[in-house]
Amino acid sequence: MNEDFKALLGEAVRFHGHLCGGQVIGVRMAMAGLRELGIKEPRGKEGRDLVIFVEIDRCPVDAIIAVTGRTPGRRSIKMMDYGKQAATFVDAGASRAVRVSVKTGCFEKAALIARTLAGFQDEQQALYEALAAMDEEELLSIRRVSVAIEPRDLPGEALQTVVCQKCGETVKDMRQVGGNGLILCKPCALGLCYYKEIPSETDA
Ligand SMILES: [Zn+2]
């Protein structure tokens, strides 16, 4: 592992809480994405308009956040729930984007490489080293893509704030649903929600 990679992996492990294959792969994905966009200092000026779409909610995402400094709270990490080990790095200012995806079968290849490595305490360590050392073409697929980010999805001030006419809660960034003369939040409009209300004792 070279020193730059080691330092970034260290930051990822600190943020994520453990060393795993996902951290090694996530750091490699982030380094590839930044390199392709010509961004050396993601936390500096040249990374100002960097937005990353991640396609899985697993380990590599934390590595990508740690390396790039992007966060969901600043709207610069977009969670796309595809269950795929891929991320698209978008320089929204320059309208350039690159999608980096993990190649199928790379873990098997890494396991083969790991068997040839000597001097590691255990199989896992050797596997991480193999994932870190294997050729990028074996690990990642990198493609230019185009991404149109809606103004309502960009970092910055909320474009609009409304109040749902059913539940009375505030809805930001044009996530409301209109129609029939009503402005409603999505749960009220669609009748679909990830939680169910539990009646409190005072309601009974
Ligand atoms: Zn992990």
Ligand SMILES: [Zn+2]
């Ligand atoms: Zn509502």
